[in-house]
Amino acid sequence: MRESETDEIRGLTIFADMDDAAFARLCRAAYVQTFPPQVELFAEGEPSDFLHILVAGQVELCAHWNGRETIMEIVRPVSSFILAATIRDAPFLMSARTVEKSRLVLLPSQDVRDVFDTDGAFARALVRELAGCYRGVVKSSKNLKLRSGIERLANYLIRQQDLAGGAPSFVLPVEKRKIAALLGMTPENFSRALRLLGEYGVANDGMTITIADRKSLVRLAKPTRMIDDPEV
Amino acid sequence: MRESETDEIRGLTIFADMDDAAFARLCRAAYVQTFPPQVELFAEGEPSDFLHILVAGQVELCAHWNGRETIMEIVRPVSSFILAATIRDAPFLMSARTVEKSRLVLLPSQDVRDVFDTDGAFARALVRELAGCYRGVVKSSKNLKLRSGIERLANYLIRQQDLAGGAPSFVLPVEKRKIAALLGMTPENFSRALRLLGEYGVANDGMTITIADRKSLVRLAKPTRMIDDPEV
DNA sequence: CGCATACTTGAAATAAGTCAAGAAAAGTGG
DNA sequence: CCACTTTTCTTGACTTATTTCAAGTATGCG
Numbered sequence: 001m002r003e004s005e006t007d008e009i010r011g012l013t014i015f016a017d018m019d020d021a022a023f024a025r026l027c028r029a030a031y032v033q034t035f036p037p038q039v040e041l042f043a044e045g046e047p048s049d050f051l052h053i054l055v056a057g058q059v060e061l062c063a064h065w066n067g068r069e070t071i072m073e074i075v076r077p078v079s080s081f082i083l084a085a086t087i088r089d090a091p092f093l094m095s096a097r098t099v100e101k102s103r104l105v106l107l108p109s110q111d112v113r114d115v116f117d118t119d120g121a122f123a124r125a126l127v128r129e130l131a132g133c134y135r136g137v138v139k140s141s142k143n144l145k146l147r148s149g150i151e152r153l154a155n156y157l158i159r160q161q162d163l164a165g166g167a168p169s170f171v172l173p174v175e176k177r178k179i180a181a182l183l184g185m186t187p188e189n190f191s192r193a194l195r196l197l198g199e200y201g202v203a204n205d206g207m208t209i210t211i212a213d214r215k216s217l218v219r220l221a222k223p224t225r226m227i228d229d230p231e232v
Numbered sequence: 233m234r235e236s237e238t239d240e241i242r243g244l245t246i247f248a249d250m251d252d253a254a255f256a257r258l259c260r261a262a263y264v265q266t267f268p269p270q271v272e273l274f275a276e277g278e279p280s281d282f283l284h285i286l287v288a289g290q291v292e293l294c295a296h297w298n299g300r301e302t303i304m305e306i307v308r309p310v311s312s313f314i315l316a317a318t319i320r321d322a323p324f325l326m327s328a329r330t331v332e333k334s335r336l337v338l339l340p341s342q343d344v345r346d347v348f349d350t351d352g353a354f355a356r357a358l359v360r361e362l363a364g365c366y367r368g369v370v371k372s373s374k375n376l377k378l379r380s381g382i383e384r385l386a387n388y389l390i391r392q393q394d395l396a397g398g399a400p401s402f403v404l405p406v407e408k409r410k411i412a413a414l415l416g417m418t419p420e421n422f423s424r425a426l427r428l429l430g431e432y433g434v435a436n437d438g439m440t441i442t443i444a445d446r447k448s449l450v451r452l453a454k455p456t457r458m459i460d461d462p463e464v
Numbered sequence: 465c466g467c468a469t470a471c472t473t474g475a476a477a478t479a480a481g482t483c484a485a486g487a488a489a490a491g492t493g494g
Numbered sequence: 495c496c497a498c499t500t501t502t503c504t505t506g507a508c509t510t511a512t513t514t515c516a517a518g519t520a521t522g523c524g
Contacts, residue, residue, distance in 0.1 A: 044458050065378040066454050072373065084363035084370075093370050093458055116359065117352060124349065127359045130366060131316035137369040138316075138325050141304065144376055145416050146297040149480070177502070184377050189480060191504055206489080206503095222298050226276050226325055381512075409470065421512060423472055438471095438521080 001030045001105070008055050009105050012078060014125045022119035030107045041096040041104070048085035048092050050106040054078065057102025060178065061094040071181040073140075074099070074174060083130050086112050099174055139227050146227075149185045150193045154221035155228055156183060157202065161211055169210040176207075233262045233337070240287050241337050244310055246357045254351035262339045273328040273336070280317035280324050282338040286310065289334025292410065293326040303413040305372075306331070306406060315362050318344050331406055371459050378459075381417045382425045386453035387460055388415060389434060393443055401442040408439075 006027045009015060015023055032055070035041065041052065044064060052059075054077045061073040061081065072094050075081050085092050086109040116123050143152055156179065164170035172179065180190035194204050200220050201213030211217055225232045238259045241247060247255055264287070267273065273284070276296060284291075291307040293314075304326050307313050317324050318341040348355050375384055388411065396402035404411065412422035426436050432452050433445030443449055457464050 063374045063378065063458075065374065065456060065459065068378050070374070070377040072370065072377075084366040087359055087363040088367070090363075090367065090464060091458075093367055093374070093464075117356065120349060123355050123359070127319055127348065127355070127362060130359060130362050131319040131322075134316040134362060134366045134369065135320070135322070135325055137366065137373060138304065141369060141373050141376070142295045142297065142302070142325070144373070145302040145304075146295065146300050175502075186481060187503070188482080188505085192480095195504085224297060226295075226323075227297065232322060232325075407470070418513060419471070420473085420514080424512095427472085 001027050001032055005032045005105070006030075009053055009078065012053070012080070014080060014122070014129050017121040017125060018115075018119050019121065022115050022122060025118075026107055026111055026115050026122075029111060030105055032103065032105050034101065034103045035098045037098050037100045037102075039098045041098065042092055043095045044093060045091050048082055048090065049109055051080060051086040051109055051112045052082055052096070053080045053105040053107070055103040055105055058099040058174065059102055059104075060097050060099050060174075062097065062181075063094050069181070070184065071178055073136075074178065074182060076173070080129070083126070083133060085109075087116075087126075087130070089113070099178070135232075136230075142227050144184055149183065149189055150196055151221060152183045152185075153190065153193045154197060154200070154217055155223050157197070157209060157211065158214070158217060158221055158223055159228060160209070161214070168212065168214075169208055172207045172209060233259050233264055237264045237337070241285055241310065244285070244312070246312060246354070246361050249353035249357060250347075250351050251353065254347050254354055257350075258339055258343055258347050258354075261343060262337060264335065264337050266333065266335045267330045269330055269332045269334075271330045273330065274324055275327045276325060277323050280314055280322065281341055283312060283318040283341055283344045284314055284328070285312045285337040285339070287335045287337055290331040290406065291334055291336075292329050292331050292406075294329065294413075295326050301413070302416065303410055305368075306410065306414060308405070312361070315358070315365060317341075319348075319358075319362065321345070331410070367464075368462070374459050376416050381415065381421055382428055383453060384415045384417075385422065385425045386429060386432070386449055387455050389429070389441060389443065390446070390449060390453055390455055391460060392441070393446070400444065400446075401440055404439045404441060 006023075010023065041059065054075050056077050059075040059081070060071050061075065062069055062071045073081075081096070082092060082094070089109065116126055143155070147155070160172065161167075161170055176190060177187040180187045183190070185193070194202070197217070200216045201211060202217060203210040203212060238255070242255065273291065286307050286309045288309050291313070292303050293305045293307065294301055294303045305313075313328070314324060314326070321341065348358055375387070379387070392404065393399075393402055408422055409419040412419045415422070417425070426434070429449070432448045433443060434449060435442040435444060
């Protein structure tokens with residue numbers, strides 16, 4: 001990996017405070033690769049030989065059972081994913097597929113575990129990151145168990161509006177069918193739910209959503225820090 | 233905490249390989265407490281001042297939103313819980329309540345973080361444990377999104393039979409209503425689903441389940457390592 | 465024994481999924 | 495750039511799954 005490439009990930013919170021030498025050790029056998037859209041990076045059940053870091057593009061993590069498929073998470077840059085599998089040297093619980101053209105840094109899992117043992121700052125950052133991931137899944141699970149489809153959608157839209165800077169109109173980051181799968185609903189059900197949100201001031205033109213009356217939408221969605229705040 | 237008490241948790245995987253001095257440091261300000269059944273140990277949103285370890289009894293972790301409640305996990309001894317909140321020094325995402333009379337060891341979160349920084353073996357064990365927790369929630373989330381209620385119940389029963397040693401008859405570890413909440417269904421729906429499983433050789437007398445035809449049940453449940461194996 | 469609570473069952477309502485078809489959008493190749 | 499293909503999105507009609515409400519039964523506890 002060249003220096004221009006290592007720079008792209010040096011700023012990541014998991015590397016921020018670590019020693020230069022330890023970082024260099026991590027990068028030694030790392031490599032960068034660009035993938036076209038719709039490419040499977042790895043599948044559920046395979047050994048987790050590399051910690052993946054998404055530098056550019058978009059990746060979906062999905063899961064399968066009995067012929068059914070669902071999307072567990074959509075990863076956006078710059079962030080690492082499948083950290084837990086790397087740490088436990090366990091098979092992937094999810095498959096990963098590029099949504100668009102994406103650039104990834106791959107760090108050998110063995111190196112990650114080795115450097116964890118030698119660099120305290122990295123160990124601290126890594127366990128913090130993993131704890132954050134854990135809490136993310138717990139929140140997503142609460143979202144699924146405590147809310148109906150339309151409530152999940154309403155909260156999703158509020159979150160996306162915030163991520164997009166808060167303007168009334170914003171563009172959805174991925175296909176609707178993928179958002180539907182992420183929220184645990186069918187595309188048809190998603191489409192109908194979106195139409196029902198018209199009652200709450202949500203308009204929808206292609207991939208563009210306009211929230212005319214955010215207060216009304218919030219009254220329905222009832223977002224809470226304990227589910228919807230990524231900082232908590 | 234007395235020595236007889238520290239012995240109860242010394243064998244836990246997260247403490248197994250650590251230094252005696254570091255373990256002593258952890259136990260210095262720790263204390264043991266016994267709680268009656270149905271006591272709330274802490275609530276969602278409170279600061280996580282202690283890492284909790286369940287030594288005896290049973291504890292449920294639940295979550296609330298908009299007047300609804302669900303059970304996220306039922307903790308059985310001996311295991312730690314809410315590790316992620318401790319590590320991030322963040323508020324609890326779940327509430328905890330004793331199901332039966334329970335004995336807990338409470339380790340000050342600050343001490344856990346401090347010892348993490350000084351004892352490499354503890355750091356390693358802790359990050360491994362947390363990664364295991366993460367994977368547990370991912371599996372539970374896959375279970376919820378990919379399976380119907382009756383499929384979740386069928387897999388739950390198979391798992392419980394294994395935990396109970398594999399005999400055809402075994403006793404459910406908690407009230408049915410709690411299992412229902414854990415599986416993301418209503419008590420009524422749970423009751424009906426259990427009756428439907430009669431078609432697959434499952435009989436039900438009070439809290440005792442008898443699986444007459446495990447093969448038939450497995451054909452329905454289709455358990456998979458990537459969801460149902462706690463070792464993976 | 466009597467009370468409170470959990471469990472079960474039925475009937476009805478609601479939520480969500482399936483199937484099918486048309487409209488819109490995106491991608492392909494000449 | 496345009497026809498053509500493919501895929502996504504939407505909508506309607508219908509089926510299935512799940513929840514809710516209500517009542518009765520069983521169970522456990524003081």
